[in-house]
Amino acid sequence: MITYTKDERAVIWLDSFLGLEYKYKVSILNNAKQPFEITENLPKFSSLIINFVGESVYNNMQMSLNESYIDLLIKNLEDNNIEVVTRYSKNFPESLKEIPTCPIILYCKGNTSLLLNENKFSIVGSRKTIPIAIKSTEDIARQLSENNFTIVTGLAEGGDTAAIKGAIESGRIISVLAYGFNYVYPEYNRNLLKQIELKGLVISEHTPETSPLPFMFPIRNRIIAGLSKGTLIVSGGVKSGTYYTADYAVEFNRDLFAFPYSIGVSSGVMCNNFIKKGAILTESVLDITGHYGINFEENNISFELTENESKCFNILKGNELHLNEILKLSGLKIFELLPVLSNLEIKKLILKCGANKYTTK
Amino acid sequence: MLAKTYSFTLLGLEGKIIEIEADINSGIPSYELVGLADTSVRESRERIRSALKNSGKTFPIKKITVNLAPADLKKEGAYLDLAIAIAILKASQQILSNENFLDYVFLGELALDGTLRPLNGILPILISAKSQGFKNFIIPKQNEREASFIEGIDVYSAESLKQVCNHIQKIELINKTLFNKYEKSNKEQKYNFDMRFVKGQPVAKRAIEIAVSGGHNILLIGPPGTGKTMLARCIPTIMPDMSFDEALEVTKIHSVAGTLNEDGIMRIRPFRTPHHTSTTVSMCGGGNKHIRPGEISLAHNGVLFLDEMPEYSRSTLEALRQPLEDGVISISRANSNAVYPANFILCASMNPCPCGNFGSSDKECNCKASEIRRYRAKISGPLLDRIDLQVEVDSIKYDDLISDESSESSIDVKKRVDNVRKIQRERFINNKINTNSDMSEREIKEFCKLSKESEKTLKNAFECLKLSARARSRIIKVARTIADLDFSDNINERHILEAVSYRSLDNSSI
Numbered sequence: 001m002i003t004y005t006k007d008e009r010a011v012i013w014l015d016s017f018l019g020l021e022y023k024y025k026v027s028i029l030n031n032a033k034q035p036f037e038i039t040e041n042l043p044k045f046s047s048l049i050i051n052f053v054g055e056s057v058y059n060n061m062q063m064s065l066n067e068s069y070i071d072l073l074i075k076n077l078e079d080n081n082i083e084v085v086t087r088y089s090k091n092f093p094e095s096l097k098e099i100p101t102c103p104i105i106l107y108c109k110g111n112t113s114l115l116l117n118e119n120k121f122s123i124v125g126s127r128k129t130i131p132i133a134i135k136s137t138e139d140i141a142r143q144l145s146e147n148n149f150t151i152v153t154g155l156a157e158g159g160d161t162a163a164i165k166g167a168i169e170s171g172r173i174i175s176v177l178a179y180g181f182n183y184v185y186p187e188y189n190r191n192l193l194k195q196i197e198l199k200g201l202v203i204s205e206h207t208p209e210t211s212p213l214p215f216m217f218p219i220r221n222r223i224i225a226g227l228s229k230g231t232l233i234v235s236g237g238v239k240s241g242t243y244y245t246a247d248y249a250v251e252f253n254r255d256l257f258a259f260p261y262s263i264g265v266s267s268g269v270m271c272n273n274f275i276k277k278g279a280i281l282t283e284s285v286l287d288i289t290g291h292y293g294i295n296f297e298e299n300n301i302s303f304e305l306t307e308n309e310s311k312c313f314n315i316l317k318g319n320e321l322h323l324n325e326i327l328k329l330s331g332l333k334i335f336e337l338l339p340v341l342s343n344l345e346i347k348k349l350i351l352k353c354g355a356n357k358y359t360t361k
Numbered sequence: 362m363l364a365k366t367y368s369f370t371l372l373g374l375e376g377k378i379i380e381i382e383a384d385i386n387s388g389i390p391s392y393e394l395v396g397l398a399d400t401s402v403r404e405s406r407e408r409i410r411s412a413l414k415n416s417g418k419t420f421p422i423k424k425i426t427v428n429l430a431p432a433d434l435k436k437e438g439a440y441l442d443l444a445i446a447i448a449i450l451k452a453s454q455q456i457l458s459n460e461n462f463l464d465y466v467f468l469g470e471l472a473l474d475g476t477l478r479p480l481n482g483i484l485p486i487l488i489s490a491k492s493q494g495f496k497n498f499i500i501p502k503q504n505e506r507e508a509s510f511i512e513g514i515d516v517y518s519a520e521s522l523k524q525v526c527n528h529i530q531k532i533e534l535i536n537k538t539l540f541n542k543y544e545k546s547n548k549e550q551k552y553n554f555d556m557r558f559v560k561g562q563p564v565a566k567r568a569i570e571i572a573v574s575g576g577h578n579i580l581l582i583g584p585p586g587t588g589k590t591m592l593a594r595c596i597p598t599i600m601p602d603m604s605f606d607e608a609l610e611v612t613k614i615h616s617v618a619g620t621l622n623e624d625g626i627m628r629i630r631p632f633r634t635p636h637h638t639s640t641t642v643s644m645c646g647g648g649n650k651h652i653r654p655g656e657i658s659l660a661h662n663g664v665l666f667l668d669e670m671p672e673y674s675r676s677t678l679e680a681l682r683q684p685l686e687d688g689v690i691s692i693s694r695a696n697s698n699a700v701y702p703a704n705f706i707l708c709a710s711m712n713p714c715p716c717g718n719f720g721s722s723d724k725e726c727n728c729k730a731s732e733i734r735r736y737r738a739k740i741s742g743p744l745l746d747r748i749d750l751q752v753e754v755d756s757i758k759y760d761d762l763i764s765d766e767s768s769e770s771s772i773d774v775k776k777r778v779d780n781v782r783k784i785q786r787e788r789f790i791n792n793k794i795n796t797n798s799d800m801s802e803r804e805i806k807e808f809c810k811l812s813k814e815s816e817k818t819l820k821n822a823f824e825c826l827k828l829s830a831r832a833r834s835r836i837i838k839v840a841r842t843i844a845d846l847d848f849s850d851n852i853n854e855r856h857i858l859e860a861v862s863y864r865s866l867d868n869s870s871i
Contacts, residue, residue: 127729127730128730157730157731158730186731188731188734266725322755323563323564324561324563327563334563334564334566334567335567335843335846335847335859336855338564338567338858338859338862339854339855339856339858339859339862340858341862342822342858342859342861342862343818343854343858345825345826345862346818346821346822346825346826346858346861347825348825352865354713354719354753355583355713355753355755355756356564356753356755357755
């Protein structure tokens with residue numbers, strides 16, 4: 001059983017009351033010199049609490065104010081492998097304390113030491129992310145996490161999932177949930193969530209019983225942005241939730257990076273908008289490592305390419321081309337071209353973008 | 362007096378011999394039909410009574426007992442009308458003939474005026490009867506064409522009961538039906554579609570050629586209005602001709618189902634397009650009393666085209682799995698069971714997502730990822746594994762549509778297909794299979810040896826493209842066909858690589 005300090009125990013106790021909203025909890029904590037003052041001397045705060053939420057909640061709090069109740073709370077959390085880090089804990093990330101709406105408590109599952117990694121970097125994207133962006137996101141997440149960056153992201157499909165998949169191997173991944181640990185959303189990522197719990201870290205500012213509600217996701221995004229020293233926006237349409245993360249990053253004075261998109265790609269409009277406003281245009285991991293002055297060495301694996309393969313590779317370089325166009329430009333027959341493209345794909349030099357389109361990485 | 366005749370009834374594709382005994386005694390006039398006769402057989406009494414009267418004979422006003430043996434087999438349909446009528450005529454001594462009728466098999470339904478009506482399933486009956494040693498057959502005139510393709514039997518086709526009576530009494534003989542040698546469809550087939558008219562779509566066209574050459578199943582995925590259906594409609598134009606055995610198999614099924622044309626034999630491979638509201642029974646075959654072949658059996662040796670595959674009911678699609686694997690379907694009902702062959706090429710088409718625009722360059726897809734997954738999940742993994750070629754068909758640009766640049770015509774493609782089919786026939790001469798797609802694991806080991814390099818390429822492909830392990834033998838079979846198209850005995854790296862490129866759903870971003 002982990003031993004929590006008096007302060008931590010007080011925060012755990014305070015957070016267990018679902019009737020108290022975040023702002024009231026913060027206000028109560030701010031009125032106390034030390035958090036444990038609340039548990040030691042609850043009547044001092046009675047007028048404040050009754051003013052906020054009424055007498056019944058206060059009575060409820062008073063009734064459950066005893067050490068064995070707090071022990072039970074901690075035991076329940078521990079039974080579910082949940083560790084608690086509060087704003088007053090030693091291992092609470094400094095970067096998060098800087099933001100105005102700093103969470104008072106983080107429920108954690110997994111490797112909590114990741115919270116103390118200085119180099120936290122968030123990668124977020126919308127649920128609709130085009131294949132090439134997915135692939136690049138995976139690559140960047142992998143390369144950064146291999147270079148001692150800890151990747152911070154959510155759990156949504158698309159951009160978030162790609163970032164997780166890239167970073168999961170190295171274990172340096174933090175996924176921030178917008179709801180309690182008793183829930184999984186999207187259901188599709190249940191297995192992925194389990195993997196992150198094993199290899200990386202999953203955190204949430206909500207008690208496990210909190211069910212996911214739409215408004216909680218943008219609020220959660222302040223933690224993603226707040227934890228990290230930089231944020232990369234990999235995709236986002238006009239009305240994407242990713243906007244909030246980027247906006248928080250700017251508000252908290254963090255670096256903002258974004259993938260560039262070509263004209264007319266609806267899933268990238270927001271990225272381009274942020275670049276216009278000053279976000280750092282990011283094409284590869286070098287743009288990020290370069291910004292932080294980190295020496296990043298790409299290990300170039302060179303392949304021996306046949307004549308046809310290098311011809312097709314050169315045609316595709318930097319373009320997204322339809323198969324018909326590659327056929328025309330290369331002068332190959334369809335049955336000659338398909339094996340060549342397959343082989344380039346296996347060698348991970350080109351990428352299928354769907355609808356018979358190909359591009360280089 | 363007692364008289365005996367033979368007739369046949371159908372059980373699935375098997376003809377079952379029925380022995381008909383008629384006995385006429387003096388006593389209170391009655392007509393007793395025994396031997397598990399179905400309603401349609403029982404009703405034969407009224408047809409026979411009128412037919413006899415209108416053919417210048419009389420229905421004996423005596424105690425008539427007709428027995429249908431074997432007694433435990435349920436008899437259905439009007440197959441037995443003629444045989445019962447002849448037995449009654451003989452028993453009442455209205456036919457005086459020394460000839461032993463037991464050489465003959467009588468088949469035909471009687472009309473009230475004594476003419477013979479055509480029957481479904483004459484061909485399978487004749488084939489079964491021939492194998493049981495019968496040589497002489499009397500059948501309705503309209504079934505003559507169908508029967509003429511069987512060698513080594515004497516078929517007499519009659520128009521009326523009167524003609525039959527005259528023939529067996531040797532008063533006026535019917536001419537023997539001449540044997541028709543099966544020839545491949547010699548007249549140029551007129552199709553509304555031709556590969557020549559399909560603009561663009563090089564991958565899809567190539568994939569269709571491979572599918573037809575090796576008998577592989579194919580799935581076309583693409584936004585609405587990109588020509589998936591048109592591509593599928595081109596398949597019949599490049600299908601190889603059928604051998605006599607194949608044609609006979611197909612004709613048997615269509616004869617039972619009653620969908621035979623006046624040509625009497627199926628010369629063109631069937632192309633069946635059941636609508637997506639089709640029920641499982643209509644697709645697989647079934648029925649309460651007489652088990653009819655379903656769409657998959659009617660598509661035997663041909664193509665079953667399922668347009669907008671996810672719209673079909675789940676259970677209907679899942680029911681296809683076992684026939685796709687075995688090439689036959691065995692249908693069991695409380696009263697009877699039947700085995701019908703169902704070796705077909707499955708050609709299916711679907712949109713990439715519910716709105717249809719996923720992956721499209723000019724239109725935006727409004728579907729959520731979960732919606733797309735749900736849509737695609739309608740086609741289960743095991744079913745998808747049985748589809749060897751998954752091809753994306755994409756939207757055509759307007760310029761391509763009006764360009765005059767015409768591609769290969771169906772006739773040229775068909776020549777290549779015919780060649781590859783010939784290679785396969787020679788390869789599998791001792792293996793009882795026809796196409797590469799029919800190969801079992803044992804045959805794959807025998808005919809699809811991979812060089813070390815090819816093996817390595819395949820392994821790489823699996824790791825990089827995250828293919829499902831079950832796809833391995835499918836890929837090898839397709840690679841075999843591609844190698845055949847290339848006139849190569851060995852399966853080389855490039856054949857494997859091309860085969861891998863047709864697994865676009867396995868290797869998709871969603």
